Amino acid sequence: MVFCLLAAIAGVATALTGERTGKRNLILAGKGIASAGFLVVAVSVWPAAPLPYAYWVLSALGLSFAGDLILVSPRGLLPGLIAFLLAHLAYVAGFLTLLPPAKWAVGIGAGVLLVSGVILAWLWPRLASLKAPVTLYVLVISTMLWGAGSVWRSSSIPGRPEWPIALAAALFYASDLFVARQVFVRRSLLNPAVGLPLYYAAQYLFAATAGR
Numbered sequence: 249m250v251f252c253l254l255a256a257i258a259g260v261a262t263a264l265t266g267e268r269t270g271k272r273n274l275i276l277a278g279k280g281i282a283s284a285g286f287l288v289v290a291v292s293v294w295p296a297a298p299l300p301y302a303y304w305v306l307s308a309l310g311l312s313f314a315g316d317l318i319l320v321s322p323r324g325l326l327p328g329l330i331a332f333l334l335a336h337l338a339y340v341a342g343f344l345t346l347l348p349p350a351k352w353a354v355g356i357g358a359g360v361l362l363v364s365g366v367i368l369a370w371l372w373p374r375l376a377s378l379k380a381p382v383t384l385y386v387l388v389i390s391t392m393l394w395g396a397g398s399v400w401r402s403s404s405i406p407g408r409p410e411w412p413i414a415l416a417a418a419l420f421y422a423s424d425l426f427v428a429r430q431v432f433v434r435r436s437l438l439n440p441a442v443g444l445p446l447y448y449a450a451q452y453l454f455a456a457t458a459g460r
Contacts (some may be wrong), residue, residue, distance in 0.1 A: 251291060252285040256452060259285065260444050267440045273359065275362040276320045282444075283313045286451040293459030302458040304342030309455055311335035326381065333385050336392040339417070339454070341346040343395035352398035360397070367425065382428075389424060393417045416453035422449035 259282025266274030290306050315331030318324040368386050375382050396417030400410040426443030430436070 249289060252289050252292075252413060253452070255285045256282045256448050259283070260272035260448060263444060264437070264440055268437055272320055276317065279316045279320065282448050283316045286448070286455040287313060289452055290458040291452065293456060295459050298458070300345040301342045301460065302317065304345065305454055305458045308335040308338035308342070311338060312451060315363060317432070326378070329381055329385055333381075333388050334389045336385075338393045340388070340395050343392075343399050343413075347395070347399050347402050352394060353401045356397040356401065358396040360390045361395045367428070371428055371432050389421060392397050393421045412453050412457050416450045416457070419446045419450035419453070 259278045259279070259280070262281065263275050263278030266276075266278060270348065276371060287306075287309055290302075290309055295302065296330075311331050312335045315328045318331055319328035349415065364386050368383060372379070396414045400414035403410055423443045423446035426439040426446070430439035430443070
């Protein structure tokens with residue numbers, strides 16, 4: 249586990265160096281190392297009798313790994329968006345195995361929807377031909393955050409704290425704000441410098457929950 253965390257730090261540092269210097273090979277190498285780490289974490293904590301949730305988390309991590317590499321390509325925005333959309337759907341499916349949708353917290357859903365609506369309105373004039381896929385993506389990641397928050401609120405499995413799931417989802421959601429800012433608003437080293445650590449913190453937390 250410690251080795252994976254060190255690899256993540258090294259990978260993020262390498263990717264940020266690539267962002268700063270414009271060298272895509274460094275970005276690819278850094279993201280590849282850091283993203284492989286969260287897959288290793290999930291496998292290393294894999295329980296002897298895994299819940300269905302664990303399989304969905306592993307699927308989401310695998311799709312995220314693919315999305316990380318795809319997005320490095322100059323033409324990777326839409327395919328990468330699709331990969332991450334599927335990853336979020338996998339997380340949602342995992343949350344559904346822990347808590348049926350009828351028990352999801354309406355208040356959390358309303359709050360997430362409000363925030364996402366404001367974000368989408370901010371991005372809307374800049375989305376051009378990507379309005380439909382980005383809107384769909386925002387709806388899916390909002391559902392993911394709603395589900396994670398509801399699982400945490402419900403404490404669906406006695407004796408198992410659910411806060412890592414909610415925290416991971418919130419960090420993932422926040423990291424995507426910086427991705428959106430980088431792609432649609434203003435390119436700046438600040439975006440990956442903040443977004444990448446948030447993203448990998450989220451994914452490593454999610455990976456650790458596979459051992460529940």
